[in-house]
Amino acid sequence: MGKKKLAFDDVAYILPSDILFLILIKVPSVKSLLRFKSISKSWNIIISDNEFKRIHRDQSKALGREKLVLHKSSTNEFEFRDLESSQLVMMAQEVITAEKFRKAIVLSSCDGLLLLKNSTAYKSYVLWNPPTGEYQTLTCPYFNYKGKVRVPNACGLCYDSSVDDYKVILIYKSSYALYSLNNDCWAKKQISLRGIVTLLQNGYFSQGTNANGCVFWSYYDRVVGVTSTIIYFDGKSDELKELPLPDFVREDDCFGLTTLKSCLSFYGGNDKSLVLDIWIMERDGRWKWLMNVCNLPCICEKFTEDIVLLGCTRNGEIVFQGLKTSQLLIYNPSQQLLTETQISKDFSKNGDLLTASVCLDSLYFKS
Numbered sequence: 254m255g256k257k258k259l260a261f262d263d264v265a266y267i268l269p270s271d272i273l274f275l276i277l278i279k280v281p282s283v284k285s286l287l288r289f290k291s292i293s294k295s296w297n298i299i300i301s302d303n304e305f306k307r308i309h310r311d312q313s314k315a316l317g318r319e320k321l322v323l324h325k326s327s328t329n330e331f332e333f334r335d336l337e338s339s340q341l342v343m344m345a346q347e348v349i350t351a352e353k354f355r356k357a358i359v360l361s362s363c364d365g366l367l368l369l370k371n372s373t374a375y376k377s378y379v380l381w382n383p384p385t386g387e388y389q390t391l392t393c394p395y396f397n398y399k400g401k402v403r404v405p406n407a408c409g410l411c412y413d414s415s416v417d418d419y420k421v422i423l424i425y426k427s428s429y430a431l432y433s434l435n436n437d438c439w440a441k442k443q444i445s446l447r448g449i450v451t452l453l454q455n456g457y458f459s460q461g462t463n464a465n466g467c468v469f470w471s472y473y474d475r476v477v478g479v480t481s482t483i484i485y486f487d488g489k490s491d492e493l494k495e496l497p498l499p500d501f502v503r504e505d506d507c508f509g510l511t512t513l514k515s516c517l518s519f520y521g522g523n524d525k526s527l528v529l530d531i532w533i534m535e536r537d538g539r540w541k542w543l544m545n546v547c548n549l550p551c552i553c554e555k556f557t558e559d560i561v562l563l564g565c566t567r568n569g570e571i572v573f574q575g576l577k578t579s580q581l582l583i584y585n586p587s588q589q590l591l592t593e594t595q596i597s598k599d600f601s602k603n604g605d606l607l608t609a610s611v612c613l614d615s616l617y618f619k620s
Contacts, residue, residue: 270295270299273295273296273299274299274305277289277296277299277300277305278305278308278309278312281313281316281318281614282614283384283385283614283615283616284345284384286300286309286616287300287384287385287616300616303619305616306615306616306617306618306619307417307617309615309616309617310364310365310613310615310616310617313365313613313614313615314364314515314613314615315515317514317515317567318613318614319336319564319611319612319613319614320333320334320335320336320344320611320612320613320614321333321334321335321336321341321563321564321572321609321610321611322334322359322362322367322383322609322610322611322612323581323596323600323607323608323609324358324359324607324608324609325600325605325607326356326605326607326608327603327605328348329348329355329356330346330347330348331346331347331348331349331383332345332346333345333346333347333383333612334596336564336565336566336567336572336611337566337567337568338566338567338568338570339566339568339570339583339585339594341566341572341594341596344614345383345384347383347384347386349369349379349381349383349388350386350388351379351381351388351390353371353373353377354369354371354379354381354388354390355371356371356373357369357370357371357379358370358371358372358608359608359610360378360408360409360410360460360461361408361409361410361460361461361463361468362410362463362610362611362612362613363410363411363412363419363463364412364419364463364613364615364617365382365384365612365613365614365615365616365617365618366380366381366382366410366419366615366617366618367380367381367382367383367610367612368380368408368409368410368421369381370408376392376393376396376397377390377391377392378390378391378392378393378421379391380410380419380421380434380618382615382616382617382618383612384614384615384616385616385618387618389434391421391432393423393430393432393439394439395430395439395441396423396425396430403425405423405424405425405430406424406425406426406453406457406458407423407424407458407461407470408421408422408423408424408461409421409422409461409462409463409468409470409486410422410461410463410468411463411466411467411468411486411488412463412466412488413466413488413489414466415466415489416435417435417619418433418434418435418436419433419434419435419619420432420433420434420488420491421434422461422468422486424444424453424458424493425453426450426453426454427443427444427450427453428441428442428443428444429441429442429444429486429493430442431491434619435619442491444493445492445493446493446494446495448495449484449493449495452472452474452482452484457472457473458470458471458472458473458484459471459472459473459480459509459510460561462510462511462512462517463512464512464515464516464517464534465516465517465534465536466487466488466489467485467486467487467488467517468485468486468488469483469484469485469496469510469517470483470484470485470510471483471508471509471510472484480507480508480509480521480557482495482498483495483496483498483510484496499519499532499540500540501530501532501540502521503523505523505524505525506521506522506523506524507521507522507524507553507554507557507558508520508521508522508557509521509557509561509562511561511562511563511564512564512611513531513533513543513562513564513565514533514565516533516534516535516536517533517534518531518532518533518534518543518562519531519532519533519534519540520532520546520557520562521553521557522545522553523553524552524553524554525552525553525554526549526552526553527547527548527549527551527552527553528545528546528547528549528553529545529546529549529553529556529557530542530544530545530546531543531544531545531546531562531571544571544586546571546584546586546591547589548589548590548591549591550591559575559576559577559578560573560574560575560576560582561573561574561576563609563610563611564611566583569586570583570584570585570586571583571584571586572611573591574607574608574609579597579600579601579605579607579608580593580597580601580607581593581594581596581597581600581607581609582594582597
C-alpha cells in the first residue's frame with residue numbers, strides 16, 4: 254500500500270510551534286509574512302503575536318532593512334523604495350486609508366511607524382504602519398487658546414524599549430505634550446530647563462531625529478544666524494535635555510542631524526567649505542568620524558540649510574533631499590560625486606512635489 258501524500262496544511266499543522274516560529278522569524282519581507290497569515294490558523298496566530306512582531310522588528314533593525322518613503326503630492330500615494338542599492342528599486346505603493354490624512358506630511362519616523370500630520374486636520378495626528386495598513390489617530394487635548402489650536406515648535410516620535418512603548422512628543426513654548434501608545438493617553442509637562450524655554454522664543458528647531466530611545470533636534474538661532482544647540486527628549490525619563498555640542502564643532506561650523514546605521518548622526522562643516530563631514534554617535538556616547546562628502550555644489554552653510562541627509566544605501570551611498578527643490582540626490586563616496594536620481598527627475602517632469610524620509614520595514618503595531 255502506497256504512502257499517503259501529506260498536504261501542505263498537514264505539514265504546517267504537524268510542525269512544532271517553536272520550530273515554525275524560528276522559520277517564520279527569518280522571513281525578511283513584511284509583505285510575505287502578511288500573505289503567510291492566510292496559510293493556516295497556526296501561522297496566523299504566530300505572525301499576529303506582539304512578541305513575534307517585536308522580535309522581527311528588532312531583527313530588521315539590526316540588519317538595516319530600511320526603505321525610502323516618497324510622498325507624491327498629486328496622487329497622495331506613498332512610494333517605498335529599496336535602499337539596497339543606489340537604483341532605489343520600487344518596493345510598494347500605499348495610500349493611507351484614513352481619508353483626512355491622504356495629504357498628510359511625514360513629521361517623524363521610528364522603527365517602522367510614521368507620524369503624519371495634515372495641516373487641515375488641526376490638532377489631529379496619525380501613527381501609521383504602511384506595510385500592514387494599521388493606524389491610530391491621535392488628538393492632542395491641550396494647547397487651545399481662545400478656540401485656536403497652537404502649532405508646536407517641534408515634534409517627534411521615539412521608542413522606549415524599557416517599557417516597549419512608542420511615544421509622541423509635541424513641544425510648545427514652555428511645556429510639551431506626551432502621548433503613550435501603550436496607555437493610549439496624553440500627558441502635559443512643563444519644560445524644566447530655562448535655557449530650552451528661552452531657545453523656543455528666539456529660533457526654530459529641525460525635524461525630530463530618533464536614535465537610542467530619544468528624539469533629537471538642532472536649534473537655529475535667528476539672531477546670530479547659526480545652528481547652535483542640540484536638545485533631546487529622553488524616552489526613558491520623559492524629560493527634555495540639552496546635548497553638549499561635540500568637541501570637533503567650531504564656532505563657524507553649520508550642521509544638521511539625522512539617523513545612520515541606527516545611530517544619531519551629525520553632518521556639517523565650516524560654513525565656507527565645499528566639504529561636508531559625517532559623524533555618528535556610538536553606543537557609549539562617543540562621536541566617530543564616518544566619512545566626508547566632497548565637491549559640494551555650494552558652500553557648506555547653504556548646503557546644510559537647503560539639503561537634508563536622509564540615510565544611506567547598503568552599498569554606502571549617501572541619500573540627500575533638497576528642501577526647496579524636492580530633488581533626491583545620491584553621493585557616491587568612491588567617485589566623490591553627488592548626482593540627482595532618476596526618480597527625482599521623473600517626479601519633476603510630472604509636476605509632483607516630492608517629500609522623503611526613511612522607515613524600517615516592520616510588522617510592528619502593538620494591538
